[in-house]
Amino acid sequence: MIVSGSRSQSLAVALAAETGMELAPVSFDTFPDGERTVRVGDVADHTVIVASTVSNTSHVELLQLQDAAREAGATEVTTVIPYMGYARQDEAFETGEPVSARAMARAISTGADRVLTVNPHEQAVCDFFDVPAESVDASAQLAAPLSGLTEPLFLAPDSGAIDLAETVRDAYGTGETDHFEKTRHSGSAVDIEPRDASVEGRDVVLVDDIVATGTTMSESVAVLNEHGANRVTVTCVHPLLAENARLKLARAGVEAVIGTDTIEDPVSEVSVAPAIAPQL
Structure with a gap:
């Protein structure tokens, strides 16, 4: 039985179709004082909760869903977190700062027997996490909408994301991979450009785990256009696209933006359900 969070309904439906599991009835409400509450109907002994924690409210909602599932009779709860908020706060940079990812993980662990996260x-x-936790790599799904690319180059914004670029390239079936390098000339002057590959006349696919503000991606696109790239497509597992990020990318000359349904957005063209289903 699958229990869906309010911000992961499309993925929950796709996952139910992929696995053959039933969708549990779930409702959400808000009290006059602003507090949220949930109600879960009949569940199975093994219940799968699918909930992206894209906001503080959704974090609280996830904890409530876990508790409600237990109250409804679930004896085993697998929590799937398609997008885990606070995951980038994974260390304290100064004394007195929290390791927020750890705090959230510990709280979620109290109601779960097992946790799956997608491309943290x-x-x-x-x-x-205080319970077994695994990450699921869903980046290969980003290749599905791509077709007819001219001399494709799959480009990561930095060396840390090159594995993602290689995975999408392999799923597409052909192409070259590279990543951007930064060269600092002074305290404020920094150049970014592809490390080795030429981009002139080629279709470039930028690949990253998350696009948040769109600033870095927009700067990268500008560089590619200066170098004569043919078309530029931005792909990311988590299309957070905060504030005016989508507008920034459009103004920079991006051909298309492709994301997954870890975060529900108009650009969420592909589902991560096929990557998650075998792990359940």
Whole structure:
């Protein structure tokens, strides 16, 4: 039985279709004082909760869903977190700062027997949970909408994301991979450009785990256009696209933006359900 969070309904439906599991009845409400509550109907002994924690409210909602599922009779709860908020706060940079990813993981662990996360920003986030936790790589799904690329180059914004670029390239079936390098000339002057590959006349696919503000991606697109790229497509597992990020990318000359349904957005063209289903 699958229990869906309010911000992961499309993925829950796709996952039910992929696995043959039933969707549990779930409702959400808000009290006059602003507090949220949930209600879960009949559940199975093994219940799968699918809930992206894209906001503080959705974090609270996930904890409530876990507790409600137990109250409804679930004896085993697998919690799937398609997008885990606070995951990038995985260390304290100064004394007195929280390791927020650890705090959230510990709270979620109280209501789960097992946790799956999709492409967390750092794999080490899984170590913060007090129950078995694994990451699922869904980046290969980003290749599905791509077709007819001219001399494709799959480009990561930095060396840390090159594995993602290689995975999408392999799923597409052909092409070259590379990543951007930064060269600092002074305190404020920084150049970014592809490390080795030429982009002139080629279709470039930028690949990253998350696009948040769109600033870095927009700067990268500008560089590619200066170097004569043919078309530029931005792909990301988590299309957070905060504030005016989508507008920034459009103004920079992006051909298309492709994301997954870890976060529900108009650009969420592909589902991560096929990657999650075998792990359940």
